[in-house]
Amino acid sequence: xxxxxxxxxxxxxxxxxxxxxxxxxxxxxxxxxxxxxxxxxxxxxxxxxxxxxxxxxxxxxxxxxxxxxxxxxxxxxxxxxxxxxxxxxxxxxxxxxxxxxxxxxxxxxxxxxxxxxxxxxxxxxxxxxxxxxxxxxxxxxxxxxxxxxxxxxxxxxxxxxxxxxxxxxxxxxxxxxxxxxxxxxxxxxxxxxxxxxxxxxxxxxxxxxxxxxxxxxxxxxxxxxxxxxxxxxxxxxxxxxxxxxxxxxxxxxxxxxxxxxxxxxxxxxxxxxxxxxxxxxxxxxxxxxxxxx
Amino acid sequence: xxxxxxxxxxxxxxxxxxxxxxxxxxxxxxxxxxxxxxxxxxxxxxxxxxxxxxxxxxxxxxxxxxxxxxxxxxxxxxxxxxxxxxxxxxxxxxxxxxxxxxxxxxxxxxxxxxxxxxxxxxxxxxxxxxxxxxxxxxxxxxxxxxxxxxxxxxxxxxxxxxxxxxxxxxxxxxxxxxxxxxxxxxxxxxxxxxxxxxxxxxxxxxxxxxxxxxxxxxxxxxxxxxxxx
Numbered sequence: 001x002x003x004x005x006x007x008x009x010x011x012x013x014x015x016x017x018x019x020x021x022x023x024x025x026x027x028x029x030x031x032x033x034x035x036x037x038x039x040x041x042x043x044x045x046x047x048x049x050x051x052x053x054x055x056x057x058x059x060x061x062x063x064x065x066x067x068x069x070x071x072x073x074x075x076x077x078x079x080x081x082x083x084x085x086x087x088x089x090x091x092x093x094x095x096x097x098x099x100x101x102x103x104x105x106x107x108x109x110x111x112x113x114x115x116x117x118x119x120x121x122x123x124x125x126x127x128x129x130x131x132x133x134x135x136x137x138x139x140x141x142x143x144x145x146x147x148x149x150x151x152x153x154x155x156x157x158x159x160x161x162x163x164x165x166x167x168x169x170x171x172x173x174x175x176x177x178x179x180x181x182x183x184x185x186x187x188x189x190x191x192x193x194x195x196x197x198x199x200x201x202x203x204x205x206x207x208x209x210x211x212x213x214x215x216x217x218x219x220x221x222x223x224x225x226x227x228x229x230x231x232x233x234x235x236x237x238x239x240x241x242x243x244x245x246x247x248x249x250x251x252x253x254x255x256x257x258x259x260x261x262x263x264x265x266x267x268x269x270x271x272x273x274x275x276x277x278x279x280x281x282x283x284x285x286x287x288x289x290x291x292x293x
Numbered sequence: 294x295x296x297x298x299x300x301x302x303x304x305x306x307x308x309x310x311x312x313x314x315x316x317x318x319x320x321x322x323x324x325x326x327x328x329x330x331x332x333x334x335x336x337x338x339x340x341x342x343x344x345x346x347x348x349x350x351x352x353x354x355x356x357x358x359x360x361x362x363x364x365x366x367x368x369x370x371x372x373x374x375x376x377x378x379x380x381x382x383x384x385x386x387x388x389x390x391x392x393x394x395x396x397x398x399x400x401x402x403x404x405x406x407x408x409x410x411x412x413x414x415x416x417x418x419x420x421x422x423x424x425x426x427x428x429x430x431x432x433x434x435x436x437x438x439x440x441x442x443x444x445x446x447x448x449x450x451x452x453x454x455x456x457x458x459x460x461x462x463x464x465x466x467x468x469x470x471x472x473x474x475x476x477x478x479x480x481x482x483x484x485x486x487x488x489x490x491x492x493x494x495x496x497x498x499x500x501x502x503x504x505x506x507x508x509x510x511x512x513x514x515x516x517x518x519x520x521x522x
Contacts (some may be wrong), residue, residue: 209399265410
């Protein structure tokens with residue numbers, strides 16, 4: 001309690017230094033929160049694409065049911081199929097109607113006869129798509145040419161590439177910001193400690209333990225970290241909530257990413273608070289250390 | 294009891310601050326440490342509170358082996374050995390009351406008890422009316438009293454006073470010495486470094502004379518006075 005009072009006094013007496021420390025911590029945690037959103041979002045997007053049918057084979061109108069069954073069987077035998085779904089001509093029409101319900105003219109032009117039945121197959125591993133596609137192409141029931149078998153391997157591969165790049169950049173920025181914020185916190189708290197050098201010496205001569213001297217500075221570091229987290233996280237979360245309707249309508253479409261679960265946001269906040277605690281403690285501890293030798 | 298045996302302190306610069314010092318001070322004694330500036334008086338006090346350790350020799354205070362005292366025991370030592378520093382070392386941004394209370398805050402004393410204790414000490418040293426003033430608002434003599442009050446906070450068995458009359462006029466110096474005598478009369482061992490020969494000669498106490506780091510004389514003037522009668 002006494003240490004908290006002392007650290008509060010330190011903060012009130014040097015408000016600009018406190019503002020600088022809170023500012024840098026806020027920026028750090030704003031960046032951490034934003035990149036956490038991006039990393040989490042890109043993982044959901046990738047998962048979405050991976051879980052949607054990845055290879056679709058369209059059947060000839062004259063395809064025999066036995067040929068289709070044989071294809072299904074040989075695909076199952078590969079052991080790589082995660083999900084397999086046969087879409088009949090009627091079902092294809094329903095899907096088409098659903099997708100074009102706002103355009104009655106298109107609906108009038110199409111009947112189930114001109115839409116091919118199809119087989120949608122997803123795999124657990126993107127690498128298995130090629131094999132599945134080859135087996136499909138070799139089936140006599142499947143339409144010949146490029147349009148007979150379509151798959152999203154390229155899209156997912158490119159998406160994975162981007163996601164990994166964003167993740168790497170994000171982690172690099174977070175690490176750099178964290179190191180910079182530790183150094184800035186150390187400098188600010190170190191400056192305060194050096195201003196109190198005489199007082200610290202007197203404290204020691206009057207039987208103060210090192211921890212008695214250290215605690216107020218540690219509380220101060222933790223205070224900057226925690227306040228920085230609250231500000232950074234709040235700005236990022238409010239921003240995300242604000243742009244959620246736009247992202248949902250214009251960017252994500254059917255990808256089930258938004259709105260982000262409040263549990264995720266709270267979990268992220270708790271994790272950031274923990275990081276802030278450790279950051280504050282570490283920076284203060286290092287700043288005070290040289291004066292307590 | 295304070296017991297030094299063959300204590301030598303060499304600084305890294307090569308200077309020898311104290312050389313082969315040995316003496317014993319018994320509980321309840323009032324001892325002056327005299328000698329010219331730079332003779333090693335302050336170094337001696339620093340050794341006694343483990344602000345530094347000797348290059349060789351042993352120091353014992355009561356049952357404590359000061360040289361081999363673990364770091365975590367140093368605060369305990371300093372609660373039992375009160376010090377009035379030459380430069381006072383009062384905290385400028387705290388009132389006199391807060392300055393005296395400060396050592397007690399470091400201990401485990403309850404707030405009410407600590408407040409009562411500080412009020413008693415301020416009364417004892419005669420500056421209770423200045424309790425809410427800051428050090429900058431006090432005279433030299435009052436500051437010395439405040440420093441003595443702080444040194445007494447833990448009711449130490451030993452009080453080290455490093456030149457407590459250094460910058461004071463004659464009358465104020467005597468007031469301070471009288472105060473130290475009262476404290477000594479209550480049972481506290483006092484070791485006082487001073488240049489003031491008037492005081493040393495008048496009080497007829499035991500005197501340790503240090504010159505160039507060596508203990509050149511250890512005389513019990515009180516006894517001499519009695520012998521001369």
